[in-house]
Amino acid sequence: MGDLSIVVREAGPVSVVEPKGFINAHTVRQFECALEEIVQAGRYAILLNCRQLSYISSAGLGAIMGLIETVRERGGDIQLCNLQENVYAIFDTLGFTQLYKVHPEEEAALQAFPAQPPVQS
Amino acid sequence: MRAVPEASEFRLVIPSQTRYLNLVTGLAKRAALVSGLDDPTAAKVSIAVDEAVTNVILHAYHGAEDKSVELEIRFTGQALEIHIWHTGHGIRQDQVHLPDPKEYVKHPRKGGLGLLLMSRFMDEVRFEDSEDRSECCMIKKLA
Numbered sequence: 735m736g737d738l739s740i741v742v743r744e745a746g747p748v749s750v751v752e753p754k755g756f757i758n759a760h761t762v763r764q765f766e767c768a769l770e771e772i773v774q775a776g777r778y779a780i781l782l783n784c785r786q787l788s789y790i791s792s793a794g795l796g797a798i799m800g801l802i803e804t805v806r807e808r809g810g811d812i813q814l815c816n817l818q819e820n821v822y823a824i825f826d827t828l829g830f831t832q833l834y835k836v837h838p839e840e841e842a843a844l845q846a847f848p849a850q851p852p853v854q855s
Numbered sequence: 856m857r858a859v860p861e862a863s864e865f866r867l868v869i870p871s872q873t874r875y876l877n878l879v880t881g882l883a884k885r886a887a888l889v890s891g892l893d894d895p896t897a898a899k900v901s902i903a904v905d906e907a908v909t910n911v912i913l914h915a916y917h918g919a920e921d922k923s924v925e926l927e928i929r930f931t932g933q934a935l936e937i938h939i940w941h942t943g944h945g946i947r948q949d950q951v952h953l954p955d956p957k958e959y960v961k962h963p964r965k966g967g968l969g970l971l972l973m974s975r976f977m978d979e980v981r982f983e984d985s986e987d988r989s990e991c992c993m994i995k996k997l998a
Binding site: 737758791792 | 873874877880895899902906912913968969971972975976
């Protein structure tokens with residue numbers, strides 16, 4: 735039904751994921767697959783650019799939560815940028831802003847990642 | 856000109872399928888705006904409805920797609936009330952245990968966040984489980 739489309743692009747060592755639309759129980763598998771493909775390719779520096787994300791429900795938060803340990807164990811991280819007000823409210827309400835680095839813009843977010851890619855295993 | 860009734864309501868029945876989530880959350884957001892809530896608050900109401908309907912589909916009906924979920928939106932003048940009914944496996948108020956966000960941050964895990972979002976974004980969330988059907992009632996006060 736076109737509720738969600740996802741663009742993935744590479745910015746040096748960082749994989750930038752841009753979801754557009756809604757991440758809920760109906761679309762979460764598509765979001766999970768996009769993240770899993772990146773991790774399976776051995777890329778552990780992931781930036782979620784949320785500028786076109788209208789909302790994310792707990793199903794989507796669970797998808798991020800399900801991968802964060804794997805990614806950090808391999809020296810990488812999942813960070814976020816360009817959160818709309820209501821999306822930020824969801825992350826903040828649940829304390830996720832303490833778990834994930836949140837940046838106002840993509841440029842600043844990319845600089846927050848190490849210049850060298852995390853060690854692949 | 857006819858006087859606007861103090862309380863009004865409408866109902867929507869959807870199949871128990873997640874493809875309709877976007878429809879009901881869009882409706883909930885519009886209803887919240889019509890009731891006089893501002894845009895950020897209306898967005899929170901729509902998320903609470905998403906979580907409640909998702910819980911019904913995935914947990915009360917265990918993913919069965921041939922059931923129905925009934926929503927009633929009531930405008931009382933003082934609050935926006937959203938009632939969600941289903942005939943699946945319901946929960947009682949005393950079975951609701953909200954995770955502590957501070958503990959959650961210390962020990963992250965998948966799941967368990969929907970009820971917390973509902974309780975944080977609405978002023979009241981109540982569950983009732985009877986023999987023939989179960990209800991989740993969520994209330995957002997106006998101002």
